[in-house]
Amino acid sequence: MRQRLITGIVAGAGFIGLTIAGGWLYTTLLVLLAIIGFTEYARMNGVAWSHPSTLLGYAGVLLFVLPWSDWGIVIPSFLTIVWMLAFLLLALTVITKNKTTIDGAALMLLGALYVGYGFSAMGEARQIEExxxxxxxxxxxxxxxxxxxxxxxxxxxxxxxxxxxxxxxxxxxxxxxxxxxxxxxxxxxxxxxxxxxxxxxxxxxxxxxxxxxxxxxxxxxxxxxxxxxxxxxxxxxxxxxxxxxxxxxxxxxxxxxxxxxxxx
Structure with missing residues (x-):
């Protein structure tokens, strides 16, 4: 309980501080949390971080969560990203001759959407102009x-x-x-x-x-x-x-x- 309390206070204070700071500090925090979160998700499902389907999942997460507009980069729409990620993951089932199964492809698509868009929405909220x-x-x-x-x-x-x-x-x-x-x-x-x-x-x-x-x-x-x-x-x-x-x-x-x- 003592360790849990100390960790909670330190982590909570750090998170609140970076949230108040906003800008690249808060964005960097969200990106790191998204990457770690998706790594946990892949590991939960027994898929290595270096597996091709996991790497595609990472790409999807980063497309969602990185502040592309701040860098003047135009990326595809939300629906386009989801569809392209689904296509690439399904294509992987063919390329690997079903070593990557359709169930595995679906899991990575779900994880990228769940984790990537979840943290992206937090970034959008902080960037509300007013x-x-x-x-x-x-x-x-x-x-x-x-x-x-x-x-x-x-x-x-x-x-x-x-x-x-x-x-x-x-x-x-x-x-x-x-x-x-x-x-x-x-x-x-x-x-x-x-x-x-x-x-x-x-x-x-x-x-x-x-x-x-x-x-x-x-x-x-x-x-x-x-x-x-x-x-x-x-x-x-x-x-x-x-x-x-x-x-x-x-x-x-x-x-x-x-x-x-x-x-x-």
Whole structure:
């Protein structure tokens, strides 16, 4: 517990500091997290980092997450990138005479999209021209509030199991506590900064961040159970890997971007 606490404080302070700094520092952090996260994903699926399908996955992740527009480079559209990556991975099944299976190709496509676009959406939020930092903090604040609220509510009054076959410690009471605290945090943002965001929109963001964030956690738990592993990696002592810590982020930020709730 002591190691977990120290790691959490140090990593959290560093992450918040780089988020405030923004620019190339924050972008570099997201790129590194994406690369490590995809490495964990490949390893979870028993595929070496040097395998051709993994290398194509890395290429897809970098196409999503690198700040090409800042460098004046025009890249294909989102749909074009996904389709081309799918084509190349499927072509690899032919070139390797099915040593790379269609299941393996599908896994790498899913991983590149899940990890690459997830971190890309975080970068888009921070780069919002007006109040980019506040939109980012609102989103992260609601996610973290949901985690905290679910944990402490679950420990205090949690009795009804939420999904025991996937995550035996999570409870319905804890999940509701997470939603409530996320709504409170979003309401505080709206009431203290009415020129930044109105209350209904803030509450909607808080609700989506809590519900989708908890789904993100369950998704990663389900996948780890299928692969029979405890953590996706060992980057953060006591906390696991990048995908363990960022599972909620990778679902919430794309959802907020794609629904237009974050004005990217």
């Amino acid at each position: 109040h980019g930092l506040m939109w980012t903090f609102l989103s992260f604040g609601c996610i973290w509030a949901s985690d905290i609220g679910a944990y402490f509510t679950g420990r205090a009054i949690g009795k009804t199991k939420l999904w025991p076959s996937i995550s035996p410690n999570k409870t319905i009471e804890g999940a509701l506590g997470g939603v409530l605290l996320s709504l409170i945090v979003s309401a505080v943002f709206a009431l203290t900064m009415p020129d930044f965001i109105d209350l209904p929109k803030a509450l909607l963001i808080g609700l989506i961040a809590a519900v989708a964030g908890q789904f993100g956690d369950l998704i990663q738990s389900a996948y780890k159970r299928v692969r029979d592993i405890k953590d996706t990696g060992t980057l953060l002592p006591g906390h696991g890997g990048v995908l363990d810590r960022c599972d909620s982020w990778l679902i919430v930020f794309p959802l907020l971007v794609l629904t237009g709730l974050l004005p990217v």
